[in-house]
Amino acid sequence: MAQAATQAAQTAQATIGDSEFDRDTAVTLREEGVYDAELSAGWTIIHAVNGGYLLAMLGRALGEALPHADPFSVSAHYLTASVPGPAVIRTQAVRTGRTLSTGQASLFQYAEDGTEVERIRVLATYGDLDALTEDIRTSAKPPAIPPREHCLGPSDGPAPIPGSSAITERLDIKLDPATIGWAVGRPSGKGEMRGWFGLADGRDADPLSLLLTVDALPPTSFELGLKGWTPTIELTTHIRCRPAPGPLRVSITTRNLAGGFLEEDADVWDSADRLVAQSRQLARAPRS
Amino acid sequence: MAQAATQAAQTAQATIGDSEFDRDTAVTLREEGVYDAELSAGWTIIHAVNGGYLLAMLGRALGEALPHADPFSVSAHYLTASVPGPAVIRTQAVRTGRTLSTGQASLFQYAEDGTEVERIRVLATYGDLDALTEDIRTSAKPPAIPPREHCLGPSDGPAPIPGSSAITERLDIKLDPATIGWAVGRPSGKGEMRGWFGLADGRDADPLSLLLTVDALPPTSFELGLKGWTPTIELTTHIRCRPAPGPLRVSITTRNLAGGFLEEDADVWDSADRLVAQSRQLARAPRS
Numbered sequence: 001m002a003q004a005a006t007q008a009a010q011t012a013q014a015t016i017g018d019s020e021f022d023r024d025t026a027v028t029l030r031e032e033g034v035y036d037a038e039l040s041a042g043w044t045i046i047h048a049v050n051g052g053y054l055l056a057m058l059g060r061a062l063g064e065a066l067p068h069a070d071p072f073s074v075s076a077h078y079l080t081a082s083v084p085g086p087a088v089i090r091t092q093a094v095r096t097g098r099t100l101s102t103g104q105a106s107l108f109q110y111a112e113d114g115t116e117v118e119r120i121r122v123l124a125t126y127g128d129l130d131a132l133t134e135d136i137r138t139s140a141k142p143p144a145i146p147p148r149e150h151c152l153g154p155s156d157g158p159a160p161i162p163g164s165s166a167i168t169e170r171l172d173i174k175l176d177p178a179t180i181g182w183a184v185g186r187p188s189g190k191g192e193m194r195g196w197f198g199l200a201d202g203r204d205a206d207p208l209s210l211l212l213t214v215d216a217l218p219p220t221s222f223e224l225g226l227k228g229w230t231p232t233i234e235l236t237t238h239i240r241c242r243p244a245p246g247p248l249r250v251s252i253t254t255r256n257l258a259g260g261f262l263e264e265d266a267d268v269w270d271s272a273d274r275l276v277a278q279s280r281q282l283a284r285a286p287r288s
Numbered sequence: 289m290a291q292a293a294t295q296a297a298q299t300a301q302a303t304i305g306d307s308e309f310d311r312d313t314a315v316t317l318r319e320e321g322v323y324d325a326e327l328s329a330g331w332t333i334i335h336a337v338n339g340g341y342l343l344a345m346l347g348r349a350l351g352e353a354l355p356h357a358d359p360f361s362v363s364a365h366y367l368t369a370s371v372p373g374p375a376v377i378r379t380q381a382v383r384t385g386r387t388l389s390t391g392q393a394s395l396f397q398y399a400e401d402g403t404e405v406e407r408i409r410v411l412a413t414y415g416d417l418d419a420l421t422e423d424i425r426t427s428a429k430p431p432a433i434p435p436r437e438h439c440l441g442p443s444d445g446p447a448p449i450p451g452s453s454a455i456t457e458r459l460d461i462k463l464d465p466a467t468i469g470w471a472v473g474r475p476s477g478k479g480e481m482r483g484w485f486g487l488a489d490g491r492d493a494d495p496l497s498l499l500l501t502v503d504a505l506p507p508t509s510f511e512l513g514l515k516g517w518t519p520t521i522e523l524t525t526h527i528r529c530r531p532a533p534g535p536l537r538v539s540i541t542t543r544n545l546a547g548g549f550l551e552e553d554a555d556v557w558d559s560a561d562r563l564v565a566q567s568r569q570l571a572r573a574p575r576s
Contacts, residue, residue, distance in 0.1 A: 136547070240544060
């Protein structure tokens with residue numbers, strides 16, 4: 001049923017502003033700087049709401065609250081695990097400049113007694129991506145990922161993403177076979193995860209959906225032979241360019257698994273071969 | 289005179305807790321969560337106070353305000369340029385956990401009318417580095433830097449660091465000759481800067497001084513053939529390990545200079561070949 005709905009949505013391709021992602025990240029102004037939101041159960045992994053989805057929602061609230069619309073650098077510290085249901089986002093304009101503005105946002109949910117519990121706090125600098133210079137001297141190269149039709153998604157094998165998760169129906173991820181050994185019990189031992197990324201309903205990428213993209217692939221820890229939860233402690237994302245329409249390529253690398261923590265660096269490339277987003281997170285490594 | 293003082297300090301080697309760095313990053317409790325500080329003119333580049341020095345001071349205040357002492361992940365957004373003189377740091381404990389605590393800190397200075405002007409805002413997660421597991425599976429390799437005696441410092445040539453800056457007297461930086469072409473008008477065109485790092489008075493590194501180290505080398509933009517100021521917009525640092533005594537090696541890389549902005553990734557290695565700190569910043573590229 002969900003798959004049929006997805007296919008129907010794909011036929012009438014969703015657009016930026018009119019898609020599942022846009023509806024599920026909607027925020028409603030309650031009073032100046034304060035937004036009500038509903039965390040959708042559609043973006044959960046097992047029972048936890050995906051951190052990138054939450055980041056996109058916070059990014060959307062800040063884009064409404066600040067005079068500049070596009071996230072340039074978003075630093076998020078994850079405090080407690082979010083659950084589907086109502087939430088409130090409180091924003092603050094920290095500094096408003098001519099080309100850049102800095103703001104802060106916190107997402108709260110409600111305890112049984114009605115107390116607000118903070119889930120994530122974000123510090124972010126916003127600007128106007130369309131005002132950037134045309135000077136591009138990127139020396140990084142797009143990741144060597146096989147063509148999309150040679151990459152593998154959830155329908156191509158025995159539960160490559162462990163634990164049935166609602167978010168897999170909303171994402172169109174095809175992983176490089178070279179980084180999917182973990183799914184068949186043969187992790188490569190390398191801290192690498194690569195793949196093609198899209199939204200299942202065909203909506204193209206924009207700066208807000210890139211905040212989802214950087215935290216959407218399985219963790220590199222799977223390929224390092226570790227199983228279980230890899231909770232994000234801190235995630236900073238730089239959005240460097242408005243992405244061109246079409247599928248994205250995502251490459252994630254871990255070089256320093258030590259002391260029970262690891263970093264994950266994500267690069268996101270668009271169909272025009274532009275490095276559109278770079279992120280780094282610090283996460284707790286699974287225990288085994 | 290300053291050099292003579294530095295040499296005297298080197299003879300009676302400074303220690304963690306009793307050094308120029310410790311004295312100049314001192315914060316004094318004014319009331320709960322609020323600290324008075326004095327930004328020293330000794331850590332300026334031309335007229336601007338170094339961003340890493342400010343970060344270390346904020347990190348120190350947070351280490352006093354939070355139940356955990358060691359910075360694990362510190363995200364800083366730079367708002368306005370700091371100047372030597374009095375400052376106040378206002379901290380807030382965001383979440384206090386068993387193994388990690390998250391806090392926020394802002395550094396303010398005073399306008400002529402006495403109004404507080406915010407310079408930097410920081411969101412940070414703290415923990416206990418000595419409680420980390422011994423499990424080390426770092427795949428990154430220390431940078432290939434020539435021995436220290438083959439690297440070059442300010443005394444080895446005609447003003448390798450342009451503009452006489454007070455901070456150069458407090459740091460003991462020796463750059464890899466392969467990344468110093470900019471100093472003689474022949475930048476390599478590669479976004480790389482590497483070198484040995486120490487404090488001039490011989491104080492060993494600790495987690496707080498690592499916050500200084502990640503932003504202390506000349507910017508990679510010099511080797512990319514760009515001259516002038518490369519102001520930091522956002523800088524996030526992960527401290528992954530308490531550094532061993534002895535000199536540090538720092539490697540900085542830029543892969544995406546585009547649209548008038550660039551990222552700088554810094555890796556800091558200690559004398560025991562541990563990757564002790566990783567940072568990434570978003571900075572504005574010089575115009576020419």
